Amino acid sequence: MPESVLTLFESLVGAEPPHDAPVLFDTACVMGGSIAGLLAARVLSDRARKVVIVEPDDLPKEAGPRPGVPQDQQVHTLLPAGRLWVERWLPGVSREAQDRGASLVGPDKQFVGHDDVRQVRDGVDHRFLAIGRPLLETLVRDRVTALPNVSVLRARATGLRYDDGAVTGVRFAGTGTGGRGERAEGVIAADFAVDAMGRSSRLSNWLAQDGYDQPRLERLEAPVNYATALFERPAKLAELETATVLQLFTPQYPSGGVSVAAATATEGQQWLVMLMGYGDERPGRTIDEFRANCALLPAIFGDITSGDVTRDVVPYHQAESRRRHFTEAGRLPARLVGMGDAVASFNPVYGQGMSSAALHASCLASYLDSGADPGEAATEFFRLQQVVVDAAWAVSAGGDAARIDAENGTEVPEEVRRQRRVMEQIVRAALVDPAVSGAFNNVSYMLRHPGTLFDPAILEKAAAAVEGATAG
Numbered sequence: 001m002p003e004s005v006l007t008l009f010e011s012l013v014g015a016e017p018p019h020d021a022p023v024l025f026d027t028a029c030v031m032g033g034s035i036a037g038l039l040a041a042r043v044l045s046d047r048a049r050k051v052v053i054v055e056p057d058d059l060p061k062e063a064g065p066r067p068g069v070p071q072d073q074q075v076h077t078l079l080p081a082g083r084l085w086v087e088r089w090l091p092g093v094s095r096e097a098q099d100r101g102a103s104l105v106g107p108d109k110q111f112v113g114h115d116d117v118r119q120v121r122d123g124v125d126h127r128f129l130a131i132g133r134p135l136l137e138t139l140v141r142d143r144v145t146a147l148p149n150v151s152v153l154r155a156r157a158t159g160l161r162y163d164d165g166a167v168t169g170v171r172f173a174g175t176g177t178g179g180r181g182e183r184a185e186g187v188i189a190a191d192f193a194v195d196a197m198g199r200s201s202r203l204s205n206w207l208a209q210d211g212y213d214q215p216r217l218e219r220l221e222a223p224v225n226y227a228t229a230l231f232e233r234p235a236k237l238a239e240l241e242t243a244t245v246l247q248l249f250t251p252q253y254p255s256g257g258v259s260v261a262a263a264t265a266t267e268g269q270q271w272l273v274m275l276m277g278y279g280d281e282r283p284g285r286t287i288d289e290f291r292a293n294c295a296l297l298p299a300i301f302g303d304i305t306s307g308d309v310t311r312d313v314v315p316y317h318q319a320e321s322r323r324r325h326f327t328e329a330g331r332l333p334a335r336l337v338g339m340g341d342a343v344a345s346f347n348p349v350y351g352q353g354m355s356s357a358a359l360h361a362s363c364l365a366s367y368l369d370s371g372a373d374p375g376e377a378a379t380e381f382f383r384l385q386q387v388v389v390d391a392a393w394a395v396s397a398g399g400d401a402a403r404i405d406a407e408n409g410t411e412v413p414e415e416v417r418r419q420r421r422v423m424e425q426i427v428r429a430a431l432v433d434p435a436v437s438g439a440f441n442n443v444s445y446m447l448r449h450p451g452t453l454f455d456p457a458i459l460e461k462a463a464a465a466v467e468g469a470t471a472g
């Protein structure tokens with residue numbers, strides 16, 4: 001792994017908003033008003049006279065579910081890297097989230113277990129935000145749309161307009177709800193456009209129709225079944241704010257089909273509790289099944305789900321992880337980038353999606369700062385973004401590919417087998433060795449690149465820790 005990739009990743013995590021950035025665009029149009037779109041709009045608000053977010057959903061004033069984000073009832077945490085970035089660009093969001101009942105979780109209020117072993121503390125005070133997804137989006141949206149040059153158009157983006165190989169506008173169709181000034185369809189003149197339309201983005205199809213290259217779509221089967229319910233948070237667990245348990249597929253631990261369980265103390269004095277199973281495992285369709293599965297987990301999950309149910313089980317299925325390889329596309333229009341799930345969407349259990357979107361926004365800021373000619377395709381942006389996507393993909397897809405190969409008995413090359421053995425050793429050592437735990441957490445929290453785990457000093461500690469644990 002070249003050192004430059006590791007340092008580039010860290011510089012994207014640490015990037016600050018620019019001071020006195022020159023205005024580069026007249027109108028930037030962001031398609032999609034969810035997390036990725038809002039963060040793109042924040043970056044562009046420093047670089048364009050006007051930023052228009054095109055979003056078909058009626059965006060609720062108060063935090064609540066909406067159809068364009070069907071996963072928003074599931075447990076969501078904003079990892080430390082994403083939170084730090086959001087905090088730098090939209091200062092005060094974490095404080096406001098806490099004032100509204102979300103938890104800013106530090107190491108002293110977490111329980112992390114693998115099977116029945118509790119992970120050792122790494123002694124570092126990283127904090128992540130445990131919050132309902134709709135509340136987080138509302139807090140971010142309120143701040144971004146309060147910027148004087150940012151507005152929202154309630155419409156569906158339907159295509160792009162170009163001139164001489166560059167985007168000059170975004171086509172839209174109104175959502176048909178009436179209202180002053182609404183037009184059935186039209187074009188927003190824009191000299192920069194962002195695709196932040198999530199997994200269902202049709203940008204690739206538009207590009208192909210319009211004579212450009214379609215970025216290659218890579219898919220990795222990762223069929224996950226989520227079940228999430230809400231419970232009253234009893235006073236007896238006041239000192240705990242999150243609990244996560246991973247089942248390491250060891251037959252001696254009956255899991256009721258649960259591979260991962262997570263609980264976060266969230267707004268309204270509630271526990272948001274998630275059970276996840278792979279493939280055919282459906283970890284609790286009714287509250288009775290849900291509680292029965294929790295009873296097979298470490299005792300803490302029994303306590304967490306002992307309060308009254310405040311929202312019934314909501315299931316969610318996702319079949320695969322996906323990424324689009326923009327760096328491989330030969331001919332792309334200028335003045336266009338993609339961000340968030342529209343570009344890469346992972347097995348959600350690693351909690352990387354929103355933090356990835358924040359780091360893509362960081363790539364956008366670096367790209368706009370780089371002096372690259374906006375009249376050319378945004379190759380430099382896609383190069384930076386690939387560093388972030390590769391890092392997140394290595395964490396989530398690595399585990400899924402190993403699981404699929406093990407299930408299918410697939411022969412894998414020796415080098416891949418070696419890397420997997422090393423990763424397994426690091427995961428096991430992270431349970432008992434604070435230094436390995438720290439290195440592993442930094443990668444899981446997206447603060448550092450996964451390549452840092454292959455530092456010889458970490459590998460040596462991991463081998464010694466596993467040997468010690470086995471001997472003991």
Ligand SMILES: Cc1cc2nc3c(=O)[nH]c(=O)nc-3n(C[C@H](O)[C@H](O)[C@H](O)COP(=O)(O)OP(=O)(O)OC[C@H]3O[C@@H](n4cnc5c(N)ncnc54)[C@H](O)[C@@H]3O)c2cc1C
Nearest residue numbers: 032034035036068071076077157197198340341348353354
């Ligand atoms: C079960 C589950 C659990 C998850 N847990 C976590 C977690 O713990 N932590 C984490 O960081 N991430 C998590 N994620 C991932 C996270 O939800 C996504 O990564 C994140 O929401 C991506 O944001 P986005 O803005 O890219 O896309 P989305 O949130 O999918 O938003 C896309 C937006 O585009 C709009 N849109 C669609 N079509 C058009 C159009 N034609 N024109 C204009 N707008 C359009 C939609 O209405 C929507 O507002 C989880 C995902 C799932 C499925």
